[in-house]
Amino acid sequence: MVLSSLLVQFGCGDNGEGSASDAMTTPGTNPTTGVSTSGSGVPTEGSASATDGVTGGMSSQSSTGGSISGTDTAATSGTSDPTAGTDSATSAASTGAVSVSDSATTLPDTTTTDPGGTTTTGGGDTTVADMSTGIGGTTEETPCQVQMATLKPVIPNMMLALDKSGSMLTLWDHDANPNTPTITRWNSLYQVVDTVTGKFNDKVNFGANLFPNKSAQQVYNANACLVNANVEIKVKAKNQAAILAGIPAANTMAIYGGTPAAAGVTSALNHLKTLPADVPKALLLITDGAANCGMGLAPPPLFEMYDQTLHTIVGDAFTKDKIPTYVIGINTINMLSDGKQDGSPDMINPFTKLNELAVLGGNPKNDPNEKFYNADNQIELSAALDAVIADALSCIIKLDVEPAKPEFTIVKIDGVKVPHVMNCGNENGWVYTNPNGPYDAIELCGTACMNLKTSGKADVNFFCVPN
Numbered sequence: 001m002v003l004s005s006l007l008v009q010f011g012c013g014d015n016g017e018g019s020a021s022d023a024m025t026t027p028g029t030n031p032t033t034g035v036s037t038s039g040s041g042v043p044t045e046g047s048a049s050a051t052d053g054v055t056g057g058m059s060s061q062s063s064t065g066g067s068i069s070g071t072d073t074a075a076t077s078g079t080s081d082p083t084a085g086t087d088s089a090t091s092a093a094s095t096g097a098v099s100v101s102d103s104a105t106t107l108p109d110t111t112t113t114d115p116g117g118t119t120t121t122g123g124g125d126t127t128v129a130d131m132s133t134g135i136g137g138t139t140e141e142t143p144c145q146v147q148m149a150t151l152k153p154v155i156p157n158m159m160l161a162l163d164k165s166g167s168m169l170t171l172w173d174h175d176a177n178p179n180t181p182t183i184t185r186w187n188s189l190y191q192v193v194d195t196v197t198g199k200f201n202d203k204v205n206f207g208a209n210l211f212p213n214k215s216a217q218q219v220y221n222a223n224a225c226l227v228n229a230n231v232e233i234k235v236k237a238k239n240q241a242a243i244l245a246g247i248p249a250a251n252t253m254a255i256y257g258g259t260p261a262a263a264g265v266t267s268a269l270n271h272l273k274t275l276p277a278d279v280p281k282a283l284l285l286i287t288d289g290a291a292n293c294g295m296g297l298a299p300p301p302l303f304e305m306y307d308q309t310l311h312t313i314v315g316d317a318f319t320k321d322k323i324p325t326y327v328i329g330i331n332t333i334n335m336l337s338d339g340k341q342d343g344s345p346d347m348i349n350p351f352t353k354l355n356e357l358a359v360l361g362g363n364p365k366n367d368p369n370e371k372f373y374n375a376d377n378q379i380e381l382s383a384a385l386d387a388v389i390a391d392a393l394s395c396i397i398k399l400d401v402e403p404a405k406p407e408f409t410i411v412k413i414d415g416v417k418v419p420h421v422m423n424c425g426n427e428n429g430w431v432y433t434n435p436n437g438p439y440d441a442i443e444l445c446g447t448a449c450m451n452l453k454t455s456g457k458a459d460v461n462f463f464c465v466p467n
Contacts, residue, residue, distance in 0.1 A: 163287035174378035188378035190250035207235035211264025216257030225293035227263035260293035288330035306345035318362035325361030327372035395449035403462035
């Protein structure tokens with residue numbers, strides 16, 4: 001999903017009180033209409049009349065030595081978005097008379113009760129009873145002037161945990177064409193990392209960690225299992241160049257070691273936990289083998305025993321720290337391994353282990369048989385990384401200014417209204433990330449989140465009601 005631009009309209013609160021006549025006695029801006037007005041002093045003679053394109057009704061308000069009368073003529077219909085029309089004000093210095101013409105203004109779909117106890121229910125056509133006196137009462141309760149801004153969803157932080165074991169030098173048919181030369185799995189992985197970090201360079205903050213590290217050796221002892229306590233490349237914005245410089249080159253043949261996935265994932269997760277808590281995080285694990293190099297073990301179990309602690313680490317990251325792990329396998333075979341001493345875990349099914357790991361990670365592939373993304377060539381590997389990173393894009397939008405009346409917020413995607421829901425975990429719609437305030441961010445949920453990623457934008461309208 002391409003990160004979206006978000007059009008947000010913020011209602012700006014007016015904390016002042018008073019009548020429409022008070023607002024028109026001094027030069028400045030009419031707080032009800034947002035239009036510049038002129039005049040001097042409190043009118044002692046004359047009257048102010050207002051014709052509002054709102055609802056059919058009459059309202060009046062007295063001022064010192066004058067009056068304000070309103071004749072409401074044209075009712076609005078067919079829309080749930082409040083749209084403020086053009087206001088004009090003419091001041092006659094000799095008489096103090098002011099005339100105002102407003103086009104229709106509607107409130108969002110809601111039910112409101114005015115100070116006088118009158119309830120108004122809107123199904124997209126709710127209108128302000130009078131721009132001067134408010135919704136059926138004597139205080140101003142019209143949505144204030146709308147301020148517009150263009151925002152983007154939060155950019156997520158993602159760590160790439162990359163398998164740099166000796167088996168990554170295995171040659172494979174990278175392009176699904178037997179007539180072209182084969183290349184190493186590492187060569188393909190490097191190229192795909194290059195592509196996706198470039199494609200999402202301004203949409204995801206990437207970091208990367210290797211397991212084992214570049215100092216690991218091709219030996220049958222612990223020197224094959226070395227992993228940095230701190231990640232090779234920390235998460236940063238626009239980090240493509242740093243990642244490519246920090247991992248072995250595409251055509252290298254100096255790829256050695258076992259598969260210490262648990263240690264590599266632990267370092268990556270520890271780094272993610274140091275980043276801001278309100279920014280979405282994710283781990284992307286890419287491996288061509290089964291995890292070994294279990295902590296505290298000596299050869300041969302160091303290499304011949306599967307490291308089940310990897311599953312606990314990934315599961316805890318999701319359930320306790322809210323960090324999901326996406327799992328991508330490179331040419332993973334769906335069969336039981338043999339029991340010979342060959343540096344790989346014995347008598348386990350790597351395919352089954354990665355399936356289990358993907359489920360524990362919290363974001364498994366939507367396939368009953370293959371829960372992780374298994375790539376048999378570079379084309380599939382590239383597609384898998386594309387899908388995973390697109391899925392990890394955020395549906396959280398931070399708001400620079402809180403809406404004064406958060407209950408009036410309207411969210412639309414491609415012109416279709418998105419419902420406000422209570423639970424983002426199992427409903428389709430949107431929520432405030434802090435349901436009890438501060439109302440400084442919203443999150444799209446379920447199909448609404450997917451639609452946001454597909455559409456690339458959402459319209460969010462905020463309104464306020466002056467005190």
